[in-house]
Amino acid sequence: MQNISVLITGIGGQGIILASDVLADAAMRTGWDVKKTDSIGMAQRGGSVISHVRMGDVVSSPLIPTGGADVLFGMEKLEAARHCHFLKPGGQAVINSYGAPPLTVATGAKKYPEDEAILSVVRERAGKVFFIDGLKKVSKLGNTRALNVFLLGALSVLLPLTEQVWQEALEAKLPSKIIQINLQAFSLGREEVKNAGIR
Amino acid sequence: MQDIQKISAGSKHLLSGNEAIALGAYHAGMKVATAYPGTPSTEILENIARFEGVYAEWSTNEKVALEIAMGASYTGVRCLCSMKHVGLNVAADSLLSASITGVNGGLVVVSADDPGMHSSQNEQDNRHYARLAKIPVIEPYDSQSAYDFMFLAFDISEKYDTPVLLRTTTRISHSKSLVCIKGLSEVGARRASFTPNPEKYVMLPAFARKRHEVIENRILELREYAQNTPLNQVLKGTGSMGIIANGIAFQYAKEVFPDAAVLRLGMTYPLSEQLVREFADSVEKLIAIEELDPFIEEMVRGMGIEVSGKDFIPITGELSPEIVASSAKKAGLLEDVESEEPACRAELPLRPPSLCPGCPHRGLFYALGKTPRRIKKVTSAPTKPTAGGLVITGDIGCYTLGAYKPLNGLDTCACMGASIGHALGMEKAGVTDKLVAVIGDSTFMHSGLTALANAVYNQSQITIVILDNMTTAMTGHQGHPATGISAGGKKTQAVNLENAVRGIGVDEVVVLDAFDIKALREAVARATESDKLSVIIVRGECAPLRARSFACRVVDTSVCTRCNTCFKLACPAIQYKDGNVYIDPELCAGDNCGLCDQVCPVGAIGVFDEAVKE
Numbered sequence: 001m002q003n004i005s006v007l008i009t010g011i012g013g014q015g016i017i018l019a020s021d022v023l024a025d026a027a028m029r030t031g032w033d034v035k036k037t038d039s040i041g042m043a044q045r046g047g048s049v050i051s052h053v054r055m056g057d058v059v060s061s062p063l064i065p066t067g068g069a070d071v072l073f074g075m076e077k078l079e080a081a082r083h084c085h086f087l088k089p090g091g092q093a094v095i096n097s098y099g100a101p102p103l104t105v106a107t108g109a110k111k112y113p114e115d116e117a118i119l120s121v122v123r124e125r126a127g128k129v130f131f132i133d134g135l136k137k138v139s140k141l142g143n144t145r146a147l148n149v150f151l152l153g154a155l156s157v158l159l160p161l162t163e164q165v166w167q168e169a170l171e172a173k174l175p176s177k178i179i180q181i182n183l184q185a186f187s188l189g190r191e192e193v194k195n196a197g198i199r
Numbered sequence: 200m201q202d203i204q205k206i207s208a209g210s211k212h213l214l215s216g217n218e219a220i221a222l223g224a225y226h227a228g229m230k231v232a233t234a235y236p237g238t239p240s241t242e243i244l245e246n247i248a249r250f251e252g253v254y255a256e257w258s259t260n261e262k263v264a265l266e267i268a269m270g271a272s273y274t275g276v277r278c279l280c281s282m283k284h285v286g287l288n289v290a291a292d293s294l295l296s297a298s299i300t301g302v303n304g305g306l307v308v309v310s311a312d313d314p315g316m317h318s319s320q321n322e323q324d325n326r327h328y329a330r331l332a333k334i335p336v337i338e339p340y341d342s343q344s345a346y347d348f349m350f351l352a353f354d355i356s357e358k359y360d361t362p363v364l365l366r367t368t369t370r371i372s373h374s375k376s377l378v379c380i381k382g383l384s385e386v387g388a389r390r391a392s393f394t395p396n397p398e399k400y401v402m403l404p405a406f407a408r409k410r411h412e413v414i415e416n417r418i419l420e421l422r423e424y425a426q427n428t429p430l431n432q433v434l435k436g437t438g439s440m441g442i443i444a445n446g447i448a449f450q451y452a453k454e455v456f457p458d459a460a461v462l463r464l465g466m467t468y469p470l471s472e473q474l475v476r477e478f479a480d481s482v483e484k485l486i487a488i489e490e491l492d493p494f495i496e497e498m499v500r501g502m503g504i505e506v507s508g509k510d511f512i513p514i515t516g517e518l519s520p521e522i523v524a525s526s527a528k529k530a531g532l533l534e535d536v537e538s539e540e541p542a543c544r545a546e547l548p549l550r551p552p553s554l555c556p557g558c559p560h561r562g563l564f565y566a567l568g569k570t571p572r573r574i575k576k577v578t579s580a581p582t583k584p585t586a587g588g589l590v591i592t593g594d595i596g597c598y599t600l601g602a603y604k605p606l607n608g609l610d611t612c613a614c615m616g617a618s619i620g621h622a623l624g625m626e627k628a629g630v631t632d633k634l635v636a637v638i639g640d641s642t643f644m645h646s647g648l649t650a651l652a653n654a655v656y657n658q659s660q661i662t663i664v665i666l667d668n669m670t671t672a673m674t675g676h677q678g679h680p681a682t683g684i685s686a687g688g689k690k691t692q693a694v695n696l697e698n699a700v701r702g703i704g705v706d707e708v709v710v711l712d713a714f715d716i717k718a719l720r721e722a723v724a725r726a727t728e729s730d731k732l733s734v735i736i737v738r739g740e741c742a743p744l745r746a747r748s749f750a751c752r753v754v755d756t757s758v759c760t761r762c763n764t765c766f767k768l769a770c771p772a773i774q775y776k777d778g779n780v781y782i783d784p785e786l787c788a789g790d791n792c793g794l795c796d797q798v799c800p801v802g803a804i805g806v807f808d809e810a811v812k813e
């Protein structure tokens with residue numbers, strides 16, 4: 001098989017590392033080679049976080065080169081746009097419509113780009129973009145903490161991993177207390193992309 | 200954090216490089232582990248501290264950590280000492296001493312280098328320390344090798360009576376890949392016991408001269424070992440090109456040149472000339488692909504073997520598959536790669552790191568910025584020397600972020616502990632500015648105490664501010680001697696900061712609440728106009744460690760004059776929304792902070808009833 005590369009972007013506190021751990025674990029359970037690498041930088045909180053996940057028969061570099069990602073998985077829309085050059089031309093993007101203003105925007109020095117501006121940046125690379133209001137969808141479950149797993153569910157539709165391995169990976173990585181709500185969030189996320197509004 | 204100690208032999212797991220180092224060391228029989236936190240090394244000791252049957256500690260600094268590991272090694276048990284690259288500068292004296300005495304139980308020193316400076320002040324290549332100290336350096340290239348190499352590192356250390364440097368990098372330490380677990384080796388059962396041997400352990404000149412001969416012979420023997428060690432591997436290829444590579448650069452080389460023959464070096468010092476020469480003879484063109492310095496390349500060239508590398512591969516920064524590919528293309532080594540746009544062309548607002556909402560460091564910087572001397576210093580043109588201003592020398596930690604606008608709170612930052620020395624140097628050179636050194640609590644314990652003694656002894660008049668957030672925040676909240684919390688999370692005796700400072704001989708010592716702006720401003724005003732050496736301890740617990748307060752602040756827009764004073768705090772929670780000042784309730788630290796209501800000149804910020812949630 002051809003290797004598959006997924007780039008996950010967002011900001012600190014969104015559960016990105018957990019999301020990429022679950023994805024890598026699911027790939028391992030499929031019997032593939034897998035590598036992942038996280039860039040957290042200096043920020044404890046609120047800073048940009050990127051995780052590269054690569055899987056296939058043999059994976060060498062854990063870092064995805066520019067233009068090497070099959071899927072861009074963005075949990076914050078500005079960070080998704082910032083890293084879309086990693087996407088292969090014609091690749092797919094799953095982007096959460098949530099926007100967290102960086103300090104430069106909050107103080108009024110810079111403007112947070114409009115959705116259309118963000119999407120046009122992403123569309124320069126992406127063939128398909130799923131732009132999802134994850135927070136709204138997941139709040140139906142009464143707990144927005146499962147947002148990252150909801151979005152993983154959305155991502156899962158684009159990857160050749162079985163529902164079985166996803167479930168096992170979630171069970172392995174999440175505390176048993178919150179597993180039920182997360183499994184529900186995961187299914188909701190899957191539905192979302194299956195019935196999707198592609199933008 | 201997963202409990203990796205419970206992983207059973209024969210199973211396969213996704214582990215980070217740091218987890219693999221920790222588990223490999225444990226399975227190789229490590230009994231003592233010491234470290235001072237520092238990215239990207241921190242998780243090694245964090246994992247070991249959870250292992251049963253191993254003594255693990257956060258030491259005061261890297262030098263102390265290494266000396267403890269040396270002492271333990273002298274008793275015959277296996278020891279690991281880990282640190283970030285710049286930590287080895289602090290421990291360099293000890294490393295060179297450990298080289299000359301040699302070991303008893305295996306001693307492995309882990310240096311986690313940070314090419315690209317993801318979170319460091321430089322990107323020095325610590326392989327040079329191996330050559331300087333005449334000890335072997337081992338470099339893993341993924342998590343499996345990090346795990347496997349630990350066993351070999353301890354064996355080599357004992358067999359050749361030498362400390363071993365295990366050098367990892369951010370990309371190795373912080374990447375996860377699959378690891379097959381071997382399980383616990385037999386070594387574990389050793390008991391510590393020390394047999395005096397002054398000719399080995401007491402480095403008087405007469406003994407050290409003999410030991411120098413010993414270590415010169417040792418490196419010759421290791422050079423021979425390098426020829427056949429499983430650490431080094433030749434991977435056959437089809438083309439005419441041969442690549443020598445180490446660490447993560449090996450992975451990039453494989454990805455970019457899948458068909459080339461590769462000499463993968465897991466031990467990059469000392470090199471076996473025969474091994475390199477045989478490989479070079481088997482290929483037409485030899486290139487070296489390594490991150491940072493041309494460490495391997497220059498040794499190969501020194502053997503009289505033709506090799507290229509840094510003439511096309513960057514010497515600065517972290518490598519990546521695309522940097523290797525584009526460099527190779529420029530050098531004519533690769534043809535059909537498309538050139539990629541390096542980054543997104545759209546201009547997007549940046550997301551620089553900032554102090555957290557509720558950070559106890561913020562108030563001090565605000566207070567310093569409000570003193571007339573500071574205003575004078577920062578507003579006058581930098582080309583004109585000012586007299587009578589306020590210079591703030593800084594140190595390393597979360598508070599270094601206070602250097603950014605609008606806080607403008609630091610004028611220097613170099614290495615840990617330097618703030619006090621910098622201020623003393625400026626004072627002794629004769630500047631007419633008042634000097635304030637700002638240093639974190641962990642950094643003060645690490646290397647501020649000796650500098651403070653210097654200030655007392657050499658009759659200084661500077662002010663030292665210790666920002667005591669009761670943790671080592673920057674690296675992810677580790678304990679240090681003044682916290683009284685051990686690496687394993689147990690309560691221990693805490694060093695009392697104020698007593699320590701007084702004990703060294705400082706008379707003017709105050710302890711302030713980090714969130715009391717009035718008290719901070721008064722103390723700063725007093726100190727900056729006094730000619731006595733003084734210490735201000737600013738105490739407040741690190742924001743992410745405190746229980747959430749829901750008494751979020753709200754702006755009464757009918758009162759707010761949009762004077763922007765609150766923005767001078769650089770709090771991420773304070774924003775503009777629809778033309779009004781707005782405080783994001785998701786971010787606001789509420790009663791844990793309250794700085795903004797204290798600085799608002801018109802009283803527009805407060806806790807209003809409807810904002811008080813459960």
Ligand SMILES: Cc1ncc(C[n+]2csc(CCOP(=O)(O)OP(=O)(O)O)c2C)c(N)n1
Pocket residue numbers: 235236237238261283285286287289320595596597598615638639640641642643668670671672673674
């Ligand atoms: C010699 C050395 N060791 C370790 C580090 C990594 N490091 C950077 S800042 C810091 C400690 C910060 O703690 P503290 O001074 O208490 O400040 P805080 O981050 O808590 O504000 C450490 C360990 C370093 N830069 N240099």
